[in-house]
Amino acid sequence: xxxxxxxxxxxxxxxxxxxxxxxxxxxxxxxxxxxxxxxxxxxxxxxxxxxxxxxxxxxxxxxxxxxxxxxxxxxxxxxxxxxxxxxxxxxxxxxxxxxxxxx
Numbered sequence: 021x022x023x024x025x026x027x028x029x030x031x032x033x034x035x036x037x038x039x040x041x042x043x044x045x046x047x048x049x050x051x052x053x054x055x056x057x058x059x060x061x062x063x064x065x066x067x068x069x070x071x072x073x074x075x076x077x078x079x080x081x082x083x084x085x086x087x088x089x090x091x092x093x094x095x096x097x098x099x100x101x102x103x104x105x106x107x108x109x110x111x112x113x114x115x116x117x118x119x120x121x122x123x
Contacts, residue, residue, distance in 0.1 A: 028056030030093045034086035038111070056093040058111030059085050066100045075104050085109035 025033045026045050038057050046052045059081040065071050066078040073079065078100045084093035087109050101110070 024055075024090055024093065027054075028084075028093045029053070029086045030056040030084065030088050030090055031086070032090065036086070038086050054083060054095060056084050056088065057086055059083055059099060059107075059109055061103075061110065061112045073103050075102060077103075079103055081110060 022032075024030070027047065029039050029044065034056075041057075042052045044052070047054055060083050062080040062082055063070055063073070064080045066080060071077065079102075081099040081101060082095055082097065084097055101107075
């Protein structure tokens with residue numbers, strides 16, 4: 021088994037479908053599925069700016085999917101799409117802003 025197969029669902033180990041979160045190992049900070057499994061929608065528009073999400077501004081997708089080859093399963097790879105488009109290779113990661121208060 022390669023190192024990538026331990027952390028990412030991609031064309032070699034996916035059986036042609038996405039898999040449950042936490043089915044492979046987390047990265048060094050404890051996040052699962054940062055590479056592969058599903059392309060993840062980003063807040064950033066295709067121009068790179070943070071702006072309200074509207075149907076007429078393309079958004080960034082990152083990370084590759086279970087259908088991609090190893091060279092495409094990386095956080096720096098970008099794809100773009102309209103927020104209204106849907107695909108079986110696309111997903112999103114809910115997030116929360118953590119505010120740390122001094123003790």
